[in-house]
Every structure is written in C-alpha cells, then in structure tokens.
Amino acid sequence: MQETPSQYRARRCTAPDCGLRFPVTDGSPLGSTCPLCRAPTEWVDAAYVTHGVSSPDASLPRAEASAPEPSDGSRLRVEALLDNIRSLRNVGSMFRTADGAGVSHLHLGGVTPTPEHPKLAKTALGAERSVPWSRHLDACAAAGELCAAGRRLWALEGGPRSVSIFDPSVARAAAELRASGDTVVLVLGHEVSGVDPRIVDLCERVIHLPMVGIKDSLNVSVALGVAAYLLRFGPGADPVAPH
Numbered sequence: 001m002q003e004t005p006s007q008y009r010a011r012r013c014t015a016p017d018c019g020l021r022f023p024v025t026d027g028s029p030l031g032s033t034c035p036l037c038r039a040p041t042e043w044v045d046a047a048y049v050t051h052g053v054s055s056p057d058a059s060l061p062r063a064e065a066s067a068p069e070p071s072d073g074s075r076l077r078v079e080a081l082l083d084n085i086r087s088l089r090n091v092g093s094m095f096r097t098a099d100g101a102g103v104s105h106l107h108l109g110g111v112t113p114t115p116e117h118p119k120l121a122k123t124a125l126g127a128e129r130s131v132p133w134s135r136h137l138d139a140c141a142a143a144g145e146l147c148a149a150g151r152r153l154w155a156l157e158g159g160p161r162s163v164s165i166f167d168p169s170v171a172r173a174a175a176e177l178r179a180s181g182d183t184v185v186l187v188l189g190h191e192v193s194g195v196d197p198r199i200v201d202l203c204e205r206v207i208h209l210p211m212v213g214i215k216d217s218l219n220v221s222v223a224l225g226v227a228a229y230l231l232r233f234g235p236g237a238d239p240v241a242p243h
C-alpha cells in the first residue's frame with residue numbers, strides 16, 4: 001500500500017441549517033462559498049492522507065480456508081455510505097449494484113447526488129426507485145449517527161489499518177455479523193480524495209480489494225460491486241437462490 005501526501009482538505013458550510021462538508025484542494029479559493037446554499041464555508045480538520053492499494057497481499061491464505069459457516073445461513077445485511085461521490089454516473093451505477101446485490105440502503109453524504117437529479121437514472125436504470133436512500137449533508141456526522149445506532153462501519157479504503165477483503169479475519173467477522181443479524185455499512189469515498197479520514201477513524205474495520213496492476217485503486221462503483229457481492233454471496237454465505 002502506498003501513502004501519498006494529499007492536497008485535499010475538508011471544508012464545511014457555516015450555515016447552521018446546511019453544514020455541507022466536502023473535500024477541496026488545500027489552500028484553493030474554490031469552495032469558499034457553499035455550492036448548495038452559498039453561505040461561507042470554513043476549513044475543518046487536517047489535510048487528507050490518501051492511500052492507494054497497490055500491492056496484492058499474496059502471503060495471505062484464502063478466506064475459504066478458515067471462514068466458519070454462519071450459524072443461521074442468512075445473508076449479511078449490507079448498507080453503504082457514499083462520502084462525497086461527485087459523479088452522477090458512479091452514483092447511478094451504485095444504485096443499480098445495490099439493487100442487484102441486495103444492499104439495503106444508500107446513505108448519500110456531502111455532495112453525492114441523489115435520485116432527485118434527473119440524470120442519475122441514466123445509469124441507475126430504475127434502481128433509484130427500488131433502493132432506499134437518505135441524504136446527509138455532513139457524511140461525517142452521519143457516520144457517527146450510524147455508529148450510535150449500532151451499525152458496523154467498514155471503510156473500503158487503503159491505509160495503515162487496511163486489510164485485504166480476502167484476509168480470513170474479514171470472512172470471520174462477516175460470519176459473526178451474519179449470525180448476529182447486525183448490519184455492515186460499507187463506506188466509500190470521493191473519486192480523488194477517498195474517504196474522509198475522520199470517517200475512517202469511526203470505522204471498526206478498513207478493508208481493501210487487492211490491486212495487482214499499475215493502478216492503485218478501482219472505480220468507486222466497481223469497488224462497491226465487488227465488495228458487496230463478496231460479502232453477501234462469497235465464502236460462508238448461502239448459495240445464490242435462482243432469480
């Protein structure tokens with residue numbers, strides 16, 4: 001995994017009834033007014049540290065080897081928190097993936113567009129009507145509320161805490177949560193700056209999809225698709241029922 005100094009930092013709208021939080025290039029005058037309500041914004045927290053996922057961890061055994069079977073055979077409950085995903089196409093695609101994989105709720109944070117935007121349906125193709133969603137101007141605050149409500153936050157991200165999704169500890173944790181009926185919220189980040197580090201701090205796990213090529217990350221909607229299918233239908237889960 002590579003750690004690179006980031007040029008990104010969070011700004012937050014100062015209007016009490018807005019509070020939009022979004023990443024901006026550190027020091028840039030852009031974003032000094034809120035793109036939603038036009039009130040002044042302020043810098044918050046330190047600059048992001050971004051993490052790529054550049055090295056496959058070939059030394060790790062495959063999860064199948066040691067993953068215990070879930071006691072009740074039911075599927076892992078998965079939701080996703082989208083932290084400042086800027087692209088309409090990506091978010092539409094994530095609705096379609098959520099519909100397909102059975103991700104039961106999308107929490108749309110910061111500038112992430114919602115199905116109220118008419119162009120989101122171009123890639124969601126109707127899934128924007130089937131997948132429940134909610135909007136949160138401050139994804140960081142939303143993450144805290146989800147934790148307080150008992151959801152288990154897992155960031156999809158690189159960084160020093162990150163372990164491969166194929167690490168046996170991930171399959172074991174998924175099996176435990178399948179058995180207990182708890183819900184995992186996968187947190188995915190902005191296309192360039194990644195997940196807000198303050199949100200990563202709130203996550204009980206940080207997991208990544210190993211990268212074996214020249215790139216150190218996947219398209220964010222692809223990352224959601226791979227992770228959601230692995231966690232819900234992968235090792236230890238029930239066989240896929242016919243559609």
Ligand SMILES: C[S@@+](CC[C@H](N)C(=O)[O-])C[C@H]1O[C@@H](n2cnc3c(N)ncnc32)[C@H](O)[C@@H]1O
Nearest residue numbers: 051156157188189194195208209217218220223
């Ligand atoms: C394009 S990536 C952001 C890349 C950014 N340069 C960084 O290093 O954080 C956007 C989001 O997709 C998800 N993502 C992309 N590739 C991933 C991978 N290999 N493993 C886990 N998450 C990944 C993460 O949620 C990430 O925040």
